[in-house]
Amino acid sequence: MNNLEQLREWKNAPTKDKILAKGLKKINEKNVDKFFGETMTFGTAGIRGILGPGTNMINEFTIAAAAYAYGATLVKQSELVKKMGLVIAHDNRSNGALFAEITAKVFDHLGIKTYIFKNNEMAATPLLSYAIRKLRAAGGVNITASHNPKEYNGFKVYNAQGAQLLPELTVKISKLMSRMNFLKVPYGLFNPTFISPTLQEDYIKDVLSIRKRPNDSKKLIVVYSALNGTGSHIAPTLFQKMDIEYYAVKQEVVEDATFKGLKSCNPEDEAAYNRAIKLAKKKKADIIILTDPDADRVGLAVRGPLGSYKKINGNQTGAIVLNHILRTKQYNKEGYIAQSVVSGNVTKEMAKRHNLSIHETHVGFKNIARVILDNPEGLVMGYEESFGQLMDPEIARDKDAFQGLVMLVEAANYLKTQNMSLLDELERIGVMYGVHTSTQLSKQIEQNDVQTLLDRVGDILTIGKFDVSDVLDFRKEEIMGLENATLVKVILENGSWFAVRPSGTEPKVKVYIETVGATKKETEKTIKQITSTINEIVSGLKKEYKSPKAKAAEVKETKKAAEVIAPIEKTEREMLAEQRAQFEREMKEAESKQEQVPATQEVEEEPVPEFSVETISPIPAEKTPSQLDPKQIQKTKEIKLQEQRKTQEVKTKPEETKEQ
Structure with a gap:
């Protein structure tokens, strides 16, 4: 089937996806390849892409195919999956609730029990992980594109531990999805079990239990933004129960799929802090806390001495949290930290100083979760430079913005009681660990x-x-x-x-x-x-291109050649010096002989040409020894000597004749 035929089929297929239906009307034979030229593939974390029509974009049919491939692969592994069930969540993004419903219908066709949060409302990633563990489900799905722009959505999958799936299983899911006709995915009924609100209450209690200094006096002032995402359901309650004075950015603690007025929903970007900084300056807040739309990552900005706010990066927040934990001495002394190979070394230096083990993993928190699976009790902190942290793996097995929030707020509050800020803390960490x-x-x-x-x-x-x-x-x-x-x-x-x-x-x-x-x-x-x-x-x-190693080899060869040439040049110079010295000696000997002629002899006074080294033109400065001809110099010297001897013979010959 060619792309135009696929387009006709898609246009005739019924759908509740308004973005899909609208987009299909804009496709024609000129641009059809853009939407049907490639097929969405199931990657290591599921699927993620731009919302729109076609086989390579996120829409009802690609989500349905992903749900079927995931559910069918799990059932093939074990029929127990049907009874254990799968948990479904979504964030604030466009079509989130619809895609959660479609996923539940596909699971129902496969005979799998489904759990969805009450009224199919949005829920955070760490809450989904917590629910999987508490409900003893076989896994779960989160409809989210995390911190990507508003045009994106995705389908992220989890295992029974509440961690993202590992490649061993996602490869099988990907193979099945690649063989599917996205329009032929069968649906069942939307008949989920709704999760009780008490589960979220239990989650909040468990997150608060990780605090190290709950009884400190509370002096901190915080500004908070959920960036229009799921954090608004949990973070305000955490602040209240911690007795922390906080102010929410009103436009950003409401659910909004369009992210109206937000230039970025990524805590890594400076632009995500714009509104929060304005409010923080009014309230003279000590810190700003952001959670991204699915609340798996936490961002931080700190007030400086002149009232401006400095964004703190993921490596720095990891260092602050770990230093706070170590300072309290409330951790497993035989424990470990786990971090990705692209995360900072300062946390490793801290761990070494306190005799903690260090586990480094590839990028992706699922790899940290794999380490945790072997030794959950020993984890002191797991983190990635991309603002992801986890302190208690019994609560969740993915990045947990709320655990990060609690530790950062507690650390900042403690430091304020000591008349210090988190910026002071970072300075001190630099002194201690470089x-x-x-x-x-x-x-x-x-x-x-x-x-x-x-x-x-x-x-x-x-x-x-x-x-x-x-x-x-x-x-x-x-x-x-x-x-x-x-x-x-x-x-x-x-x-x-x-x-x-x-x-x-x-x-x-x-x-x-x-x-x-x-x-x-x-x-x-x-x-x-x-x-x-x-x-x-x-x-x-x-x-x-020529590699630095190849360039270095060329330089080395050039140096070797120079070392061979240098001795030759030195020999030529020495040869010339010796020739000149010899010539001077011979000239002096000739002069000495002439001075020894007997006084009684009358010698005709004729001018004797004086030849000495000065009569030989010196070597021009611009010429090198290799440009001179030693043979020519020797020949010149011999000619001069012969001329001098002839002159002497002419002077002495008449006297000898007269005596005879």
Whole structure:
């Protein structure tokens, strides 16, 4: 079936998806390939994309296919899945409630019991994970695109532990989905079991139980934004129960699929803090807390001494939380931290200082969850640089913005009782564990250039004054016991590092950088040097390339050649010097003989040409020894000597005749 035939079929298929129906009307034979030229595939975390018509966009039919592939794969593994059931959640995004309903109908056809939050209202990712664990379900689905722009939605899948599915299972789901006709997915009835509101109340109690200093006096002032997402159902209650003075950004604690007035719903972006900063300045708030739309990540900004607000990155928030936990000494002394290989090293330094084990994983919190599965009791903190944290894995097995919120607020409040801020805390951490500065870059790049870029990153020998001490190319071999991955990490001799990996959803690569130094200025200088090197590599991808190693080899060969030439030049110079010295000696001997002629002899006074070294033109400064001819110099010397001897013979010959 060609793309035009597919289009006709899709236009004739009934749908409740208004975005899909509207989009189909705009497709014609000229642009049909854009919508039906590729097929949505089930990735390691499910599917995610732009809402719209066609086989490669998010709509009712692609969601239904994903739901069927997921449900059927689980049932094939075990019939118990039908009885245990699957939990379904969605955030504030367009079609979230509709897609949750479609998913429930597909599961019903497969004979799987379904759980949905009361009235099919939005629910946070960590609450979904908590529900799976509490209800002892076989898994779950979250209809979300997390922090992506408003045009996106997705389908994220979970296992019975409340963690995202691992590749072993997603590969099977992907194979099944790739064989499906998206329009032929059978539906059952929408007949879910609605989850009681008491489950959310229990979740809030459990999150509050992770506090280390619940009895501290409360001095902190907080501004909060849910970025129009699910956080508005839980965060206000947490603030109230912690007795923290807080002010909500009114436009951003209401459910809104359009994210009206928001330039970004990603806590990593400065633009996400615009409204919150305005309110914080009015209220003189100490900190700003943001949760992204599905509330798996928490963002933080801190008031400085002059009243401006500084956004704190994910590595810094991880360091603040871990330092707070360690300071209270309320943790498993034989425990561990778990973090991704692109997260900062300062937390590792903290863990070493306190004799905690360190587990590094590939990017994706599902990999941290796999570590936790083997030893849940020992976890002190799991985190990723992308603002994801988890302290209590019995509550959830995915990133939990609310656990992060509680720890950050408690740490900031404690510090305020000591007349300090979180900025002061970061300064102190720098003194104790070294100054670490981290940042991220995103570079647009064609997919077929990714491997070339990674190869050239692996060729780097130096950055500024620092040599490369190690290159971890996860494409070529298992490193640290981790599976192969499209990631290259370069480590410098001073402990700074940077890593490059392609984005899973966009034509770009992400560059993670962390530098170490005695001062912040020093670390920022190294960041600039790394950035410049990456920019140079990206801009030169289409140009002729010679690796630094090849260039170094050429330089080495040039030096060797110079070492061979140098002795030759030295010998020529010595030869010329010896020739001149010899010539001077012979001239002096000739003069000495002439002075010894007997006084009685009358010698005809004729001018004797004087030949000495000065009569030979000196070597021009611009000429090198290799440009002179030693044979010619020797010949000139012999001619001069012969002329002098002839002159002497002429003077002495008449006297000898007269005596005879």
